[in-house]
Amino acid sequence: MALFGIFGSHTVEMCPLNNKTSAMTMVQMAEKTADAENNHSNYGINKIIGRYHSALEHKFIWVVDAESAHQLEKFLIDIGSAKFNSSKIVPLINFEEIVRKGAAELQK
Numbered sequence: 001m002a003l004f005g006i007f008g009s010h011t012v013e014m015c016p017l018n019n020k021t022s023a024m025t026m027v028q029m030a031e032k033t034a035d036a037e038n039n040h041s042n043y044g045i046n047k048i049i050g051r052y053h054s055a056l057e058h059k060f061i062w063v064v065d066a067e068s069a070h071q072l073e074k075f076l077i078d079i080g081s082a083k084f085n086s087s088k089i090v091p092l093i094n095f096e097e098i099v100r101k102g103a104a105e106l107q108k
């Protein structure tokens with residue numbers, strides 16, 4: 001299990017709320033990623049844990065359990081996200097893990 005955050009953004013002009021082409025791409029993205037919600041996908045995605053969007057900031061974060069950032073990059077291109085979103089893929093750890101590391105530092 002490796003957690004990644006996909007931090008994305010787009011311009012107001014390219015927002016699916018304002019742009020029919022982006023809206024169509026977004027609906028297709030939902031269809032193309034349905035299998036990755038709960039099942040292992042062809043892109044090494046074990047599970048899409050959550051997808052959250054800030055409509056007025058035109059930013060989003062998706063949290064995924066996946067094998068590699070390179071496969072996620074290909075995933076974002078193939079599903080159409082890269083047509084109107086800039087994205088940054090960041091390795092994540094959960095809060096309990098960072099607390100454990102912090103507690104270990106206190107023991108030194």
Ligand SMILES: [Zn+2]
Pocket residue numbers: 010011012014015016017055057058059
């Ligand atoms: Zn938007």
